[in-house]
Amino acid sequence: MTLAVYLPLVLPVLVALAARYAADRARPGAAVPALVAAAVLTAAATIWSLLLLTLTLFDDLPAMAALDGRLGMRLPEPVPDAVAVIAAVLLAVAMVRLERDMHLRRTMARRLRNAGPSAGGLVVADWSEPLAVAVPGRPGEILLTTGMLRLLDADERRAVLAHERAHLAHHHHRAMLLVGGAAAINPLLRPAREAVTYLVERWADEEAASGMGDRELVARAVARAALATAGHRAPAPALGVHGGVIVRRVRALQGPPPGAARWQMPLLAGVAVAALLLEATATVNFLAVLRAWQI
Template identity: 55%
Template sequence: MNVAIYLPLLLALPLTLTAGWLAARGTPGLIARGLTGSAFVAAVSSTWSLVLLALTLLDDLPPLSALDDHPTLELPEPVPGPVALIAALLLAWGAVRLVRDIHLRTSTHRRLRAAGTPQDGLVVADWSAPLAVAVPGRPGHLLVTSGILRLLDTDERRVLFAHEHAHLAHRHHRLVALTGAAAALNPLLIPVRTTVAYLVERWADEDAAAVVGDRELTAKAVARAALATVGPGPKAALGMHGGAVVNRVRALIAPSPEPRRGRLLGPSLLVAGCLGATAVATAEFVALARAWL
């Protein structure tokens, strides 16, 4: 088994290094989808490589172990034992991380849905914390608090509802969940997960600006919600999750970005590289297994 089996483990690096550059220069929806698909393929490919590497440990178990010293057989050597063992440990670690990620998301959604019964797709909770979130489901609904409603004026509330409705309409939770799972399986993809979380907020910002017809008003609503969520406590009003707010406000003040599909050339080449390396590694493993069996 040659270098092809190791390539998928490293091809996530170019995606990680370029994710921020792509996010700053492309249409949020287009780049978010492209990065999510690329991260998913990279994670599956790297996991499959770990599976193939870990399976080579089987040659140390009977009856295959008896063939190692057979005087008349010249069997191809699999990967070194320590490499296969490390692959097995990484595979187990990734499985644990994935289960934790899924559990956290499902338990969070369960708690949000338990906050109240939607009326016309909306739950208003009498909480002082400024919170607004799109709760996925069939059907999904919006959860807002009295704290965020008191904070924003009538026009800014229109921005709020348009922003959260965009999350539901475009099923942003699926993109975030897929990149979260990809990062759990391959930690090199954690920056991609962060970038996609930022991009879906930018995507919802652009939709909200289009609905209300005022980019400056949208920027003002985003900035006001950011000021309200400084310090400890919930930061889910208009997607306020950290320092990316400044970049979002700047993007809203600037003209609306133009779609440029050429920006996805790099991720597309990475996907092709992952699939090609995975196919070669799988073929080599099958040839190795036939020789041993």
């Protein structure tokens, strides 16, 4: 078999480049669906490629080998067995990681949903650590700590609520679930996951800003809440090289709202076509090998 079966494995590089490009330029509402779809397609292509590579192991089955000997023909050796074994292992690892990722998200959301009685979809937790979290569900809920509330004035509190409601209204947890699953399957998609994580926050920021009619206010609320959490243990997720996520969000809010971008449809279409073409080539190759067996 030719190199074609390996080609889909380079797709994530394309997606990662697109994600890096999109993060600061595109309108989040358009970039998120495009990146999520590209990541999911790529993850599917990854699985299909690994599956095809794994299936080539079966040319070593005794039955096949016996057939091979009887007919006095040499079966084609599509890929080295070592590669096929590695593919099988990678496939198994990908499945385990996917299951673990889904399980973590499900249980976490369920436990937080049971945190306490809600007032209009809001649960206030009496905890000094400043935290505001959107918990998906039907209906979704917003968890706020008293530590967060005490930091902010009335307008800033409304901005935080508007931000979290935007997460719930646009089902951002679904985008995160999909891109998180894709990155669990193929670790090369982590840049895409990071970009989507950043972009859903930007999306919610922008929505809060337009709902409140005040970009400055949302920027202030984000900055203030983030400063209060500085010094807590978790490291800031890195996105690219220039500055932390929060600083970029605040800077973006200080600028004009992002305009409509035209790049996302060509990007998505490009990645989809590339994935399908590469997969089709690999599949045709694989079928050719199958036919060779049967003759």
